[in-house]
Amino acid sequence: MVRNDYFKYTLILAVICFVASALLGAVYSVTNPIILSQQALQEQSGLREVLPEAKSFEAVKEGENILYFTAFGPGENVLGYVFKASKKGYSSEIATLVGVDQAGVISRVKILSQNETPGLGTRIIEALWFQEQFRGKKSDNLSNGVQAITGATITSRAVISSINEKAKEIMERVHGR
Amino acid sequence: MADKYIVSSSPHFVGKESIPSIMWTVNIALLPAGIIGIAVFGKAGFWLVAACILTAMATEYVIQKGRRQPITVSDGSAFMTGLLLAFNLPAYCPLWVGAFGSFFAIAICKQAFGGLGRNIFNPALAGRAFLMAAWPKYLTVFNKPFVYDAVTQATPLGLLKEGKAHSVVDMGLTYWDLFLGNKSGCLGEVCIFALLLGGIYLLYKKIITWHIPISFILTVAVFTQIFKGDYLFNILSGGLVLGAVFMATDYVTSPITKIGQVIFGVLCGLLTSVIRIWGGYPEGVCYAILIANATVPLIDRFVKPRRYGVGI
């Protein structure tokens, strides 16, 4: 009797799961291509924002991880590089996308994600001068030319030092120095 | 003859103390710090104090009237909350910010929990914490002393946290400056001397005992000396003396027993030191006391006074 019950339960649950998975599989096959192309588009537009002169980008990977992107100009020449710098700020991990030329001079930076204190740490996004001040600076030697936001020292320093450190790493990789 | 025979139950002797007498005595004890604070920063400080106190009292009046409860505004507790909140703000903080803080402190932290005696957290500090989260930029800008204008200057602890100065000498100050109030900071916290005067008065009047202030300050001194050095600087900076003498000792939000009070004081000291040394904020007294307030029911449960007549 009991064995009969368990058999019935298992059968019903299995049928429900089977129908559910079939439905999910169908929706997946329709939406997945759209999702992938969207992600690629977002990535491209992000890269273009920090290095607008580039015509195309190529990811340089180590296994599955993307280390950085090489940016190519119209004539297939190397214009520069784009990399993502990330460091813990005051209350969250702050990720910044940085576009540099071959020598490591910054074209533009874009803070991708942060979850800092509203009104204090979030001023790194609200005060436009903070991100704009990085233009034209040498990415692996940032100490004096850039200012922190008053009242958001830890947040600002996280951004500045993450760019500095990652830039040194990338420049070493690229130039072998 | 029958009317000379009075039948009643205890208490048969009633002391002179009452809630108003205690509250107003504390308010008087706070006067020196307030007067010197205004002398250091200018009359903006006076307006801030007035705004906070008036809003606190008005809020309590309106709420008690609306709920048809007896009006207890004249007992001095709302006055004290407003006064202490103003003492914990920078002197040039906008009046509307102080007013909102007072409103929150009385309406939500005190009345919503059931009125005097039923709040879990110190209302003035809860108000300050609320303001810090709501309008942080007004609570992180401090003023230069003796300039009588809104000229900003970082506080000693602020300079330390930002790494711009590492000792008293670096900051161009002496220990006397720190003790007497020639430094930047909140309105009521700068003059340690005046605060200690008020504290000694309260000890004399037996309103507070030494347990919480001494254990609080001593813990901060020892801990900061071990991990950072210069205990004297740490004792004389920030809101430590103000918090230890006037805010941690609040009857409603501190433990009942003496041993419990010492535990509470040590806990406050530990939390303050940890926030000051490793935390994101330069000063930790406000949050340390609030967190410790939350542990008070627990402390009271485990530290029971000896029952009269039972055992040795």
Added chain:
Amino acid sequence: MKKLWREFIKGIWTENPIFFIVLGLCPTLAVSTSVNNAVGMGVAVIFVLVCSNVIISMMRNIIPDKIRIPCYIVVIASFVGIVEMAMKAYAPALDKALGVYVPLIVVNCIILGRAEAFASKNPVIASLIDGLGMGVGFFLALFVISAVREVLGSGKFAGFAIPVTFEPAAILVLAPGALLVLGLLMGGIRWIKSLRS
């Protein structure tokens, strides 16, 4: 017909899932920082709630009592999976804003609660109406809370800056502000209800 209308309206006022039944507070607190997020979440929950109520009601005589919870969860999770994939494909900005709270709709107590309390015991049409009412009630509550928080906390409405004369209080877009606004609104609405009765 009148009975169905009553089933619908109860989800919006007398048995509003957030203010009176007090379920589903986790996404409420987290997602109500802006009106756009609230609307997105509200629509997603309405979809999942209606669909799961209908399916569970259709199968109410087939699902054995002893394994009803796993069965309900599989049904609900499938619909949430569909919503998540659809969102990622057609509204990626919303998906990024709602983040982890989209998959968390699976354990939203309102959905499992209505499945257990209503859909498992009532016919399909009634369950559909109940799901719709509860979902709309959740949506409206979320909308009101997020409107308050976004306007007073960041000076914007639906992402558009509105000319405000006051300075927004940042605490309202943080967790403590969520609890404050929810508590005060809940108190206010319950007081209004007590006046009417």
